[in-house]
Amino acid sequence: MSSSIPTITLSNGVQMPAIAIGTAPLSGSTAEAPQSNPNYVGFFPERVTRSVHLALQAGLRHIDTALMYRCHEHVAHVLRQWFMESSTRKLSREDVITSKVFRPPAPGFGLDDTTVDISSLSVEEITAKVHAHFEKCLVELGVGYVDSMLLHWPSAGGGAGNATTKNDNDSSSGSGMVKIDHDNRAKRLAAWKVLEHYYNTGWARSIGVSNFHEVHIQHLLDDGAKIVPQINQLETSVYIQHTKIIQYCQEKGIAVFAFSPFGRGVMDMEKDEILLEVAKKQNVSPGQVALAYLVQHLKCAVSFYSSSKERMEGNILACSVHLDPEDVTKLEMLQRSASWGLPSPYTLT
Ligand SMILES: NC(=O)c1ccc[n+]([C@@H]2O[C@H](COP(=O)([O-])OP(=O)(O)OC[C@H]3O[C@@H](n4cnc5c(N)ncnc54)[C@H](OP(=O)(O)O)[C@@H]3O)[C@@H](O)[C@H]2O)c1
Incomplete structure (x- = not known):
């Protein structure tokens, strides 16, 4: 197996490394949660310094972060060290940083000014907030521009998925999809216009969305988006294959960036x-x-988290595993849930 990482060419020609280290280390009841503080619900931003450093050592060159994760400064700290020693560590600004703004508040998360309360703010207030948050991302990351900036969520709310064996991959055509809220639709467009502005000024080399289903994206396009999103980051794994959203995105030239693989x-x-x-x-x-x-068959980029350098190296090697049609048929059968704890895009208005 080769250790080179494939790239995905975005619709504007930007080359995005197909696997990224995620920076939202898990929270709550996971094995990583410190036993000494079981009541804590939230991220562990302090662990990002170590995992991003290990990821760069393992050879990853794409960091997936978000304002809401409250870890930009930890990412910046590692980048600064690597940039200073670039002759030995071979990190250049050509390597890729994805961040996200426009995340509704979630209980226990984002206690500071990192989220956008979509339901209570007016369109004008959303515009001002997303401008401010975009600039905050650049300042915290210590860079002049990001390689991609995404709208983190289309709206607040939605029910969490559950671990059933039911195949509801087709929720887009069934009764599983909730009605779109027209206020949210206008607010998403306002936020998207801010991203378009920064794309045009070069502060983002590419722009996209996250957790959007096909109707959310189609509404942006129908309502006056000048730029088709270049990326849609979406919870995707062998258990949540989202083939309808992926097919829609790929037909429109939108790269799918799978999270929580x-x-x-x-x-x-x-x-x-x-x-x-x-x-x-x-x-x-x-x-x-x-x-x-995900990489070979669904043709997605992937954002994963790991605390282990060996796991990270193994995940890079996985990009060159060649699954045959018989393997693919078996893996297609694993589809079972539209989401795994986070709200499914189809439950978001
Ligand atoms: N856009 C969004 O709304 C959104 C939402 C959630 C997450 N994300 C992004 O996606 C990133 C990853 O998501 P995630 O952390 O929720 O889920 P994940 O990557 O699916 O899960 C992380 C877990 O997988 C384990 N793992 C790593 N490599 C493995 C392998 N080869 N085999 C088996 N297990 C493995 C890790 O354990 P070890 O530490 O022991 O390796 C860790 O416990 C986040 O950090 C964030 O950047 C985006």
Whole structure:
């Protein structure tokens, strides 16, 4: 297996490395939560310094972050160190930083000014807030521009998905999709216009959305977006394949950027019989099979988190695992839920 990372060419020609280190280390009841403070609900931004450093050592050159994760300064700290020693560490500003603004508040998260209360702000207030948050991202990251800036969520609310074996991949055509709120629709467009402005000034080399389903994107285009989003970041894994959104995006030239490819650590992929079977045949781990499926078969970029350099290196190698049609048929059957804890895009108005 080769350790080179494939790139995805965005519709404007920007080359995006197909795998990224995520910077929202898990929270709450996960194994990473310190036992000494079980009441804490929120991110662990302080762990980002270590994981981003390990990711760069492992060879990753794409960092996926967000204003709401409250870790831009930790990312900036590592980047600064690597830029200063660029002759030995080979990090250049050509490497890729994705960030996100326009995230509704969530209980326990984003206590400071990192979120946008979409439902209570007017269109004008949203415009002002997204401008301010965009600039805050650049200041915190210590860069003049980002490589991609995404609208983090289309709206607040939505019910969390659950771990059923039901195949509701088709929620877009069924009764699972909630009605679009017209106020939110206008506010999304206002936020998108801010991103278009910064794209035109060169402060973002590409712009996109996150957690949007096909109707959210189509409304932006119908309502006057001048630029088609170049990226849609979406929870996608072998368990949540979102084939309808992916097909819509790919037809429009929108790159799909899968987040939580390992089921956020909630799913124990090491015990999944189908993943184990394909992994044994390919002589790799179940997690590597799950990642290869996203990159090779669904043609997505992927943002994952890991605290382990070995895991990160293995995830890079997974990009060159070649699944055959028989493997793909088995993996297609793993689809089971439209979301895994976070709201499904189809529940967002
Ligand atoms: N746009 C959005 O709304 C949004 C929402 C959520 C997340 N994200 C982005 O997506 C990133 C990743 O998402 P996530 O952390 O929620 O989920 P994830 O990457 O699916 O899960 C992380 C967990 O997977 C484990 N893992 C890593 N490599 C593995 C492998 N090869 N096999 C099996 N398990 C493996 C890690 O354990 P070890 O530490 O032990 O390796 C960690 O516990 C976030 O950091 C964030 O940047 C975006």
